[in-house]
Amino acid sequence: xxxxxxxxxxxxxxxxxxxxxxxxxxxxxxxxxxxxxxxxxxxxxxxxxxxxxxxxxxxxxxxxxxxxxxxxxxxxxxxxxxxxxxxxxxxxxxxxxxxxxxxxxxxxxxxxxxxxxxxxxxxxxxxxxxxxxxxxxxxxxxxxxxxxxxxxxxxxxxxxxxxxxxxxxxxxxxxxxxxxxxxxxxxxxxxxxxxxxxxxxxxxxxxxxxxxxxxxxxxxxxxxxxxxxxxxxxxxxxxxxxxxxxxxxxxxxxxxxxxxxxxxxxxxxxxxxxxxxxxxxxxxxxxxxxxxxxxxxxxxxxxxxxxxxxxxxxxxxxxxxxxxxxxxxxxxxxxxxxxxxxxxxxxxxxxxxxxxxxxxxxxxxxxxxxxxxxxxxxxxxxxxxxxxxxxxxxxxxxxxxxxxxxxxxxxxxxx
Numbered sequence: 001x002x003x004x005x006x007x008x009x010x011x012x013x014x015x016x017x018x019x020x021x022x023x024x025x026x027x028x029x030x031x032x033x034x035x036x037x038x039x040x041x042x043x044x045x046x047x048x049x050x051x052x053x054x055x056x057x058x059x060x061x062x063x064x065x066x067x068x069x070x071x072x073x074x075x076x077x078x079x080x081x082x083x084x085x086x087x088x089x090x091x092x093x094x095x096x097x098x099x100x101x102x103x104x105x106x107x108x109x110x111x112x113x114x115x116x117x118x119x120x121x122x123x124x125x126x127x128x129x130x131x132x133x134x135x136x137x138x139x140x141x142x143x144x145x146x147x148x149x150x151x152x153x154x155x156x157x158x159x160x161x162x163x164x165x166x167x168x169x170x171x172x173x174x175x176x177x178x179x180x181x182x183x184x185x186x187x188x189x190x191x192x193x194x195x196x197x198x199x200x201x202x203x204x205x206x207x208x209x210x211x212x213x214x215x216x217x218x219x220x221x222x223x224x225x226x227x228x229x230x231x232x233x234x235x236x237x238x239x240x241x242x243x244x245x246x247x248x249x250x251x252x253x254x255x256x257x258x259x260x261x262x263x264x265x266x267x268x269x270x271x272x273x274x275x276x277x278x279x280x281x282x283x284x285x286x287x288x289x290x291x292x293x294x295x296x297x298x299x300x301x302x303x304x305x306x307x308x309x310x311x312x313x314x315x316x317x318x319x320x321x322x323x324x325x326x327x328x329x330x331x332x333x334x335x336x337x338x339x340x341x342x343x344x345x346x347x348x349x350x351x352x353x354x355x356x357x358x359x360x361x362x363x364x365x366x367x368x369x370x371x372x373x374x375x376x377x378x379x380x381x382x383x384x385x386x387x388x389x390x391x392x393x394x395x396x397x398x399x400x401x402x403x404x405x406x407x408x409x410x411x412x413x414x415x
Contacts, residue, residue, distance in 0.1 A: 005291050005292075005293060005414065006291045007210070007291070007411060007413075007414070009411045010206075010207050010210045010211075010410070010411060011207060011211065012207075013203040013204050013206065013207035013410060014204055014207045014208070014211075015204065022232040022233045022234070023200065023201055023204055023229075023233040024233075025197050025234065025276055025277075026197075027193055027194060027197050027277075031190045031193050031194065032068075032190070032194065032277065033108060034188070034190040035188060035190035035191045035193075035194055035277075036067075036068045036107070036108060036109055037108065037109070038188040038190060038191065039065050039066060039068075039183075039184075039188075039191070040066055040067065040086070040092065040109045042183040042184070042186070043055060043065075043066045043086060043179075043180070043183050044086070044088050044089075045183070046179040046180075046182055046183045047086075047087075047088035047154065047179065048088050048089075050152075050154065050174060050179055051150070051152060052088060052150070052152045052153065052154045052174050052179070053087060053088060053090075053143060053146070053147035053148065053150035053151065053152055053153060054085055054086060054087040054088065054090070054142075054143065054146070054147065054153055054154070055085075055086050055153070055154040055155070055156070055176050055179060055180075056083060056084070056085050056139065056153060056154070056155045056156070056158070056176065057083060057084045057085075057086065057156050057176070057180070058080055058082075058083045058155075058156060058157050058158060059077070059156045059157055059180070060073045060076045060077050060082075061073070061077075061278075061350050061351050062156050062180045063082070063083070063084050063094075064278045064350060065180070065183070065184055065278075065349075065350055066084060066086055066092070066109070067084055067086075067092060067094060067107055067109050067110055068107055068109070068278075069094060069096075069103060069104050069107050069110065070103070070278070071096065071097075071100055071103050073236060073237070073274075074237055079120075079122060079123070080118065080120055080159070081097045081116060081118050081123065082094075082095060082096050082097050082100075082116050083095045083116060085139065085142060087146045087147070089146075089148070090146035090147075091111035091112055091146060092109050092110055092111050092112075093110075093111065093112045093113075093114055093142065094107075094110045094112070094113050094114070095114050095115065095116035095117070096113060096114075096115070096116055097115070097116045097118065098115060098116075101113050101115070117131055117134055117135040117138065118131070119131035119132040119134075119135050119161070119162070120159065128161065129161075132161050132162055132165050133165060135162065135165070136162070136165035136166055136168070136169055137169075139153075139166060139169075139171070140166065140169035140170075140171060143171060151170055151171050151172050152172045152174050153166065153171050153172065153173065153174065154174040154175070154176035154179050155173060155174070155175075155176045156176040156177050156180055157176075157177070181353060181354035182354070184349045184350065184353055184354075185347055185349070185353060185354055185355070185372070185374075185375055186372060186373075186374035186375060187349060187374050187375070187376055187398075188374070191279075191349070192376070192398060192407075194276070194277040194279050195277075195279040195280075195281075195349075195376065195407065196407060197275075197276055197277065197279075198235070198273070198275030198276050198277065198279040198280065198281045199275075199281045199283070199396060199407055199408050201229060201230060201233045201234075201235055201273075201275050201276055201281070202226070202229075202230070202271050202273045202275060202281030202283055202408075203281075203283075203408065203409070203410045204229050204233070205225060205226035205227075205228070205229035205230055205271070205273070206226065206271065206283065206285060206410055207410075208225035208226065208228065208229055209222050209223075209225045209226060209243075209267075209269065210287065211225075212225055213261065213267050213287065213288075213289050213290070213291070214261075214289065214290055215260075215261060215262055215263045215289060215290055216260050216261070217260065217261055217289075218256075218257070218258045218259060218260050218261070219243050219244055219245055219248070219256035219257050219258070219259050219261065220256050220257065220258055222243055222256070222261070222267065222269075223238075223241060223243045223256045223269070226238065226269075226271060226273065230273055230275055233275075233276065234275075234276040235273065235274065235275035235276050236274045236275065236276075236278065237274050238271070238272055238273050238274070239272035239273075239274060239280075239351065239352070240255070240270065240272040241255040241256045242255065242256070242269055242270040242272065242392075243256045243267070243268070243269035243270075244256060244257075244259075244267075244268060244269075245259065245261040245262070245265045245266065245267045245268075245289060246259075246261065246262060246265035246266065246289075246389060247389070249266055249268045249286075249384070249389045249390040249392075250339060250384045250388060250389055250390040251339065251384075251390075252268075252339075252341070252382055252384070252390050252392070261289040262289060263289055263290040263292060264288055264289060264290060264292045264295070265288065265289045265389070266286050266287070266288060266289075266298060266389040266390070266391065267286065267287055267288070267289055268284070268285075268286040268389070268390055268391060268392040269284065269285065269286075269392065270282070270283075270284040270392055270394060271283045271284070272352075274350070274351065278350050279349065279350055280348050280349065280350060280351050280352065281396065281408075282348050282352065282378045282394060282396060283378075283394055283395065283396060283408050283410065284380065284392040284393055284394030285392070285393065285394075285410060285412075286302065286305075286390075286391045286392050286393065286413070287413050288413075294413070294415055297388055298389065298391075299415040301383045301384065301385070301388060301389070301390075301391045302383075302391050302393075302413060302415050303415055304333075304336070304381075304383050304391075305381040305382070305383035305391040305392075305393045306381075306393060306412060306415075307330065308330040308332065308381040308383070308393075309379050309380070309381045309393050309394070309395060311329070311330040312325075312329050312330055312344055312345065312379050313379045313395060313397060313404065313406065315328050315329070316345075316371055316377070316379075316397065316399060316403075316404050317371065317403065317404075318371055318372060318373045318399055318400065318401060318402075318403070319370060319371065319372075320370060320371050321368075321369070321370040322355060322357050322363075322367055322368070322369045322370060322371075323363075323365065323367065325344075325345075325357060325371070326344070326357065326358075326360055326363040326367075329344055329359075329360055331360060332359065332360070332361070335385050335386075336383055336384065336385055337361055338386075339382070339383075339384035339385060339386075339390065340359055340361070340382060341359060341380055341381065341382035342358065342359065342362065343356055343357060343358050343359055343362075343380065344357050344358065344359045344360070344379070344380065345357045345377045345378060345379045345380065346377060346378055346380075347375060347376065347377055347378075348376050348377065348378050348396060349376060352378075354369075355369050355375075355377075357377075371399050372399060373399055373400055373401045374398075374399065375398075375399040376396060376397065376398050376399070376407070377396075377397050377399065378394050378395065378396050378397070379394065379395050379397055380392075380393070380394040381393050381394070393412070395408055396408045
């Protein structure tokens with residue numbers, strides 16, 4: 001068919017050995033070890049700056065960042081069964097639930113492994129009060145032993161009974177969410193090496209989506225191609241299910257379904273992929289089902305979306321305030337604003353992170369912060385209008401001492 005354009009550049013992102021096999025990371029183990037050391041030092045630096053004796057972590061992504069130890073990450077995100085207590089000037093203690101202590105062995109940053117004390121109703125039923133008291137006694141005792149008289153404890157997230165128990169022991173609560181976000185926001189060179197590999201795996205998954213973007217394939221079948229490449233190449237999970245086609249691309253945020261994609265429809269997606277080493281590849285692309293030439297409207301929207309992303313990428317500079325970025329950012333035309341994305345850029349590391357910079361119609365003038373070397377941000381566009389399909393484009397960008405570097409390289413469409 002003369003109007004069909006299969007982009008061979010995308011095929012090159014599959015396994016370059018020519019075999020349909022998992023991608024194997026070339027990153028040396030020494031790089032991972034240095035990244036672990038750096039990340040733990042970032043947490044401790046934040047504790048010292050906030051005058052906190054320690055931080056109590058329940059969020060599995062924060063535990064992964066600080067100590068790199070994992071255990072059923074998605075399940076423990078909503079079941080508070082394990083936690084870590086890290087002192088600014090003292091030990092890093094991992095509390096793992098029964099039968100899983102062996103998972104914590106061999107990690108350089110972990111000084112002690114203890115059995116966790118779960119106390120939420122799901123795990124202990126009517127024994128919550130008894131268990132939360134026992135849990136609080138242990139945390140308070142460790143604070144007295146290693147806190148050097150400082151009772152300020154940062155906590156990333158905790159249910160109210162736990163907080164009340166700690167406060168009854170004289171412990172002062174400090175918001176640990178802000179501390180962990182600030183710690184995670186600046187990446188080392190070793191972290192960037194790990195992230196580059198996750199992006200490589202994500203782009204192989206995107207190539208699999210592209211190769212299967214033919215009429216009759218369902219949205220769910222296409223989304224499974226990204227899952228497949230991520231899982232077999234050592235990745236972990238996908239944060240969302242954002243792949244839709246045709247009319248289901250607008251409004252955005254509909255999750256993938258058993259809808260079959262039709263020839264010539266736009267297929268738009270956002271990877272939100274937690275890949276190898278726990279790092280996130282957050283990339284978006286749009287193309288036509290069956291590799292057809294875009295219609296006039298599809299081309300118009302695609303060109304506008306690409307202009308927005310490329311302009312906003314081009315103006316990012318180290319030291320630039322988010323307010324200045326907003327003032328100089330690409331201004332979305334009025335007719336597209338009702339269908340706009342909620343933000344222009346956001347941080348990314350082991351998941352979506354601080355900072356979040358809203359799109360210009362939603363930006364608050366008093367929002368603080370600035371781009372700093374070592375930050376990784378995703379620059380985004382969602383472009384649509386009444387009755388149209390949506391075009392989604394997103395790139396992943398490293399802020400350097402001298403400017404920026406785009407970390408992904410998956411081709412855009414020919415329009």
